[in-house]
Amino acid sequence: MWSExxxxxxxxxxxxxPQVEAVIGWERGFNEIRIKPVVIKKEGDISKLVWNPFCVxxxxxxxxxxPAVIPREGRRVAICVKGCDSRSVTALIQEGFLKRxxxxxxxxxxxxxxDWRKVMKRLERSSVxxxxxxxxxxxxxxxxxxVEEIPLREILLRRCLRCVYPNPTVSDVxxxxxxxxxxxKEDLYKDVEAFERKSLDERRKFWAETLSRCIRxxxxxxxxxxxxxxxxxxxxxxxxxxxxxxxxxxxxLLFHGIHALHLAGRCTECGECERVCPMEIPVMFIKxxxxxTTLRLFSxxxxxxxNLVPPLLTFxxxxxxx
Amino acid sequence: xxxxEKTKNxxxxxxxxxxxxxxxxxxxxxxGVSRLKxxxxxxxxxxxxxGRMDPxxxxxxxxxxxxxxxxxxxxxxxxxxxxGNLYARRRFEVLKDFLPFLGIESDRFHxxxxxxxxxxxxxxxxxxxxxxxxxxxxxxxxxxNTNLVNSEAR
Ligand code: SF4
Ligand code: SF4
Ligand code: FES
Numbered sequence: 001m002w003s004e005x006x007x008x009x010x011x012x013x014x015x016x017x018p019q020v021e022a023v024i025g026w027e028r029g030f031n032e033i034r035i036k037p038v039v040i041k042k043e044g045d046i047s048k049l050v051w052n053p054f055c056v057x058x059x060x061x062x063x064x065x066x067p068a069v070i071p072r073e074g075r076r077v078a079i080c081v082k083g084c085d086s087r088s089v090t091a092l093i094q095e096g097f098l099k100r101x102x103x104x105x106x107x108x109x110x111x112x113x114x115d116w117r118k119v120m121k122r123l124e125r126s127s128v129x130x131x132x133x134x135x136x137x138x139x140x141x142x143x144x145x146x147v148e149e150i151p152l153r154e155i156l157l158r159r160c161l162r163c164v165y166p167n168p169t170v171s172d173v174x175x176x177x178x179x180x181x182x183x184x185k186e187d188l189y190k191d192v193e194a195f196e197r198k199s200l201d202e203r204r205k206f207w208a209e210t211l212s213r214c215i216r217x218x219x220x221x222x223x224x225x226x227x228x229x230x231x232x233x234x235x236x237x238x239x240x241x242x243x244x245x246x247x248x249x250x251x252x253l254l255f256h257g258i259h260a261l262h263l264a265g266r267c268t269e270c271g272e273c274e275r276v277c278p279m280e281i282p283v284m285f286i287k288x289x290x291x292x293t294t295l296r297l298f299s300x301x302x303x304x305x306x307n308l309v310p311p312l313l314t315f316x317x318x319x320x321x322x
Numbered sequence: 323x324x325x326x327e328k329t330k331n332x333x334x335x336x337x338x339x340x341x342x343x344x345x346x347x348x349x350x351x352x353x354g355v356s357r358l359k360x361x362x363x364x365x366x367x368x369x370x371x372x373g374r375m376d377p378x379x380x381x382x383x384x385x386x387x388x389x390x391x392x393x394x395x396x397x398x399x400x401x402x403x404x405x406g407n408l409y410a411r412r413r414f415e416v417l418k419d420f421l422p423f424l425g426i427e428s429d430r431f432h433x434x435x436x437x438x439x440x441x442x443x444x445x446x447x448x449x450x451x452x453x454x455x456x457x458x459x460x461x462x463x464x465x466x467n468t469n470l471v472n473s474e475a476r
Contacts, residue, residue, distance in 0.1 A: 196423065204425025208464050242382070249464050250386060253424075257381045264416050289423040293416050312416065315408035317398070 002052035002134065005108065005176045009051050009080070012106060012173055016078060017043055020104055021071045023078040024062050026055040032132040033116050033141070037062065039069055051080070051175070053134055056113045056157065058270045060088040061225035064097045071102050079103055082110035084159065086168035087268035087303030088225040094306050095266070095313075097228060107168025109179045112152065112160035114139065117280070119155050123148055159271025159284060164188055169304060189292040191285070207253070213279040214252045220273035220283045221259055226266050234258060260286045265294040265312040268303035335363040335455045337390040338383050339448075342372050344402040346394035348438030350448075358445040361452035364392065371395065372433070373406025377417040384426050387463035390455040393433040394447065400437065407435070427458055 013023050027038035027048040035054045039062070040046055059079055062069055071077045081089060086107055092098040119141065120127065128144040139155060141148045153161075164181045168174060195203065218235065221227045234242045235255045242258065243251050259273070267287040274284040294300050298311035341347040347368050353360060369375055372395030380391040393414065401407045414433040421428050432451050436444045 192423075200422060200425045200427060202425075203423065204462070204464065207424050242378070253385050253464060254378075254382055257378060257385065261377055261381065261417070261420075264413075264420075286423070290416065290420060293419040297415055297419070298412070312409075312412055315405055315412060317405075317408055319408075319411075 002050075005051045006049065008175050009106065009108070010046050010049050012175060013040065013046050013049060013078070014043070016104060016173075017046070019076060020078045021075045022069050023049070023080075023106075024059045024069060025049045025080040025106075026051065026057065026059075031129045033114065033119055033129060049080075051108055053110075053112060053114045053152070053156075054116070054132075055080075055082070056116075056275060058082075058085045058088055058223075058225055058272045060085050060092060061223070061272075063089070063103065064092055064225070064228055065230060076102055076104045078106055080106045080108060081168055081171070082108055082113070083166040083168055084110075084163060084268065084270040086170050087165060088270050089303075090170050090306050091226055091266060091268050091303035091310075094303070094308065094310065095226075100306070105168070105171045105173075107171030107174045109167045109174070109176050110160075111166060111179045112156040112163070112182065114152070114155050115157045115275070119150065122150055122155070157271060157275060158282070159269065159274065162188060162191070163269075165304075170306070189288060189295075192289050192292045195285075208249060210281055211252050211256060212249055214256070214281055215279060216247075216252060216255060217278060218255075219276045219278065220281075223272040223276040224259070224263070225270065225272065226263060226268070227259065229262075256283070256286060259283075260290055263287055264290040265298070265300060265310045266302050267291055335389040335452065335460075336387070337363045337365065337392060337452060337455055338380075338388050339364045339366045339392045339394065340369050340372075340375055340379065341366055341393075342395035342402075342407075343368050343370050345396035345400065345438050346436040346444065349394070349436040349440050349444040352438060352441030353444040353448075354441075356441045358441055360445055360448050363389075363452050363455065364448055371401060371403050371406035372410035373401070373403060375410055375413075377413045380417060380431055381421075384421065384430060384461065385424075385464055387461055388430075389458070389461045390430045390432070390451065392447070392451050393431075394436045394444075395433075397435040397437060400435075426461070426463075429454055429458060430461060 023040040025038055026035045029036040033054050037057050037059055038048055069077050093100055123143055129141055131142040133140045137152045139150045139152055161182055164185050166179045166181050235258050243254050271284050274282055277283055294311055300311045375393055383391050395407045418428045418431055434447055
């Protein structure tokens, strides 16, 4: 199934190659479960492109954050997107970082991507993977110590298990069949609600403990396609000075407050921040809360309608009770 | 004098007030000039407009252990820059809803509108907010001095 979609993807790219400057997609990494981003600029490289549940990266950041692939006047850049990634693209268009006619969107419906860390934990001592194959909802891994079969559901990323937009919301071409989401929309924030049933003390304790693991590598910020300040990020600038380099809980919390509040009403829940965290901190959970808030207060979901302005970048004089 | 005594007995709370230069700052002044009695826990920071109020100002204060943060600006439609407070109120609502998720009482943050002539109203706002914070008690915040790498080093 994945090889078929890969083949179709390569054919599609072959056809559009003359119209576009480059194609941003995925290619195999150092083993079958580690996929990496690739920018295809010449026809000979098209065969590198792949699509399968290991294609975890949200590539939309490569359209805006350096080293961004920016098309020349009148040309376009093609990008492969899953459902969640397509929302990032829409959000970037909404906020004026990108023009719709600069990009060609290759949409791929996605039934969930794999958390390689969850796979590695199942393999215990073995770390060398010879072969991996996904069939009928199960992953089969041949590794140095034998063969392991794992139901796919058990190794999906958290973001995928709670995804309600698995099909691209915007695209120029769609490859593969429409898929249905893992959860109902009304269950989207049930984790947030459950957490809010705990006492304030428990919540404070949870974050103090969880965030104390943070090494402030800023990978979460760097991976976020909507965290676009880069060198101007106030977490690193010394003027104004917000965060210090001291390894204290205060500085960590402040950094996460900055990321979360700057993403309020903008985050599309693509889960990249959480996926890249080397300390396995549920970074997206903080943003889920803010999204639950902006949905309730402003009936707004980020990255769905390119004509809407994110709620905190605008106002409504007639709003009452606010 | 009687007021002074009272504050001495109850420990003073650390409350930050961010007041818009064009209205609430004047309102606080009006209250002072009219010699209206006010609690003394509030430390005022003047801002050019509530639109200048980054929710992170309040966030940083509260995680650092401030007991309360009060923001006050011009009434909606009276903002000196027309719409600063309309942007601001959305941000404040979001912040208020966010704080408890991290374990901070949302009542520690409050925003309101007071014009330069409303000295009386200012007195009520400060008195009520200070009372509320006294009721909540000290903000345990987060243990800010924890140096996570080497707690002896500092
Ligand atoms: S990626 Fe993880 S460890 Fe790195 S700064 Fe973000 S939360 Fe902290
Ligand atoms: S904050 Fe995290 S989940 Fe939200 S858009 Fe950024 S990377 Fe994606
Ligand atoms: S000038 Fe007072 S709130 Fe804008």
